[in-house]
Amino acid sequence: MSKSFKLEIVTPIKTFSFDNVTYAKCPGVNGYFGIMKNHTNSIINLTDGIISVKTDKDEIKFSCSYGIADINSDSSDDIEDKVLLLVENAEELDK
Numbered sequence: 001m002s003k004s005f006k007l008e009i010v011t012p013i014k015t016f017s018f019d020n021v022t023y024a025k026c027p028g029v030n031g032y033f034g035i036m037k038n039h040t041n042s043i044i045n046l047t048d049g050i051i052s053v054k055t056d057k058d059e060i061k062f063s064c065s066y067g068i069a070d071i072n073s074d075s076s077d078d079i080e081d082k083v084l085l086l087v088e089n090a091e092e093l094d095k
Contacts, residue, residue, distance in 0.1 A: 008083070021083075039073050040073070062090045063090070
């Protein structure tokens, strides 16, 4: 059973896609929140801050502006969880 999920960070001009995310930390309007596989289906408002994306091999950070997180998870093994972060701006930060 996979412990990862798909994540897309979508802006009006660019999309960042990841297939093997194990954890994501996002800036919500009520504070930072984490996402792991099988997270409760949610739509959460995002604010300016840092998005951290952990894969099985790396950790990538993005500076982002306001937007929404659309979290769709399914507990069955044959359907993969997917998270969309729809933001006005996102830029990858240097390591």
